[in-house]
Amino acid sequence: MSRVRAFWGAALGLVALGLSACTEVPTPVEPVAKPIARPNTPKPPQVTAPPRVARPTSEASALLRSYLNQVQGAQLSQGLLRRDGGGVDTPYTDTMLARNFEQIALFNEYNGSFTGRGGASPLRRWAAPIRMDVIFGDSVPPSQRKTDLGNVSSYAARLNRVTGHPVSMSRNANFIVVIASEDDRGEALAQAAARVPGISASSLTPLNNLPRDTYCVVAAYAAGAGANTYTAALAVIRSENPSLLRLSCIHEELAQGMGLANDSPNARPSIFNDDDEFALLTSHDEKLLQMLYDPRLKTGMNASQARPIVQKIASEIVTRGPV
Incomplete structure (x- = not known):
């Protein structure tokens, strides 16, 4: 069974929070001619926080992890989840690239509630710089956190280079990647919503x-004046995924969150294809991203x-060669 990568766009209003502060004016005191000696009191004992106890894994999460490991093993045994980016067996022309771009960038994979297929859609992308960060569920072990954070960081740098649009890692994020298990996804999502204006419960x-x-x-x-201009994004990746499926999720969801919202059965070599032949972003997909942020295209254009x-x-990109 192929993995499902859904995309959902929603137009929301931003809520501005106003904070006020007051300054306490100290009561005047008489000047002191000499310093007042401080009492010789012992320092309070240092309090050490108790070690964090990992939450026990639920049966649902354990069964899901077993299932996803079987999925990855089955796909690899069939020659799927390729990491070579395509080659002589996957040629494509500029006409094919243009067709694939239209299908992937100008259509939705799903409707807003994930209950049905999407339809034709205007061109959508970011105008503001993209600032990414990762929120992990409590159950994700430190070794996996280090690996996943490194993968998101390096991929953000690649997206920045390929598109020419600013993409970086930042605690002040507008694009959050949640990596959590069945047991703690709700808590991680709540943290993400609290950090990014415009994401409603x-x-x-x-x-x-x-x-x-x-x-x-x-x-x-899209929470600003432009209904097709993204202002925030939230990717959710199951931490139960084995390493390659998890990395594949990072590659596809972060690229989809930049505006490549659909999949196409004709796209090859591409991760934007439900056949799961390729696990990681290909040279073909880099060209799609480069096209998406070409200034000659305008946000809101229809097909x-x-x-x-x-x-x-x-035609220019294929003639020019690799990104």
Whole structure:
């Protein structure tokens, strides 16, 4: 069974929080001619926080981990989840690239509630710099956290280079990646919503209630004046995924969260294809991202408006070679 990578766009309003502060004015005192000696009191004992006790893994999470390991093993045994980016067996022309871009960038994979297929959609992308951060569920061990954070950081740098759009890691994030288990995903999602304005509690429901064959998902939000300009995104990756599936989720969901919202059965070599042939971003996919952020395309364009420009850009990119 192929992994399901859903994308959800929602237009939300931002809520501005105003904070006020008051300054206490000290009561005047008489000047002192000489320093007042402080009493010789012992220092308070240092309090050490108790060691964190890991939460026991639930049966649901353990069964899910076993299932996902079987999925990865079965896919690898069939020659799927390739990491070579394509080669002589996966040629494509500028015409094919333009067609794939239209299908992937100008259509939605799912509707807003993940209950059905999406349809045609205007071009969507970010205008502001993208600032990514990772929130881990309490059950994710330190070794996995280190690996996953490193993978997200290096991939963010790659997206920055490929698109020419600013993408970086930051605690002041507007694109949060939640990596959590079945046991602690709800808590991690709540942390993410508290940190990013424009993400409502109601929008988290489909992200928290994932079917078993949904290994990861991303939701992008447009909370500003432009309905097609992303201002926030939230990717959710099951920590129960084995290492390659988890890395594959990072590659696809973060790229989808930049505006490549759909999959296409015709796209090859590509991670934007439900056949799972490729696990990691390919040279073909890098070209799609480069096209998405080409300034000749305008946010909000429909397929007919974008098509002649997309064909011209695709011809230039294929002629020019690797990104």
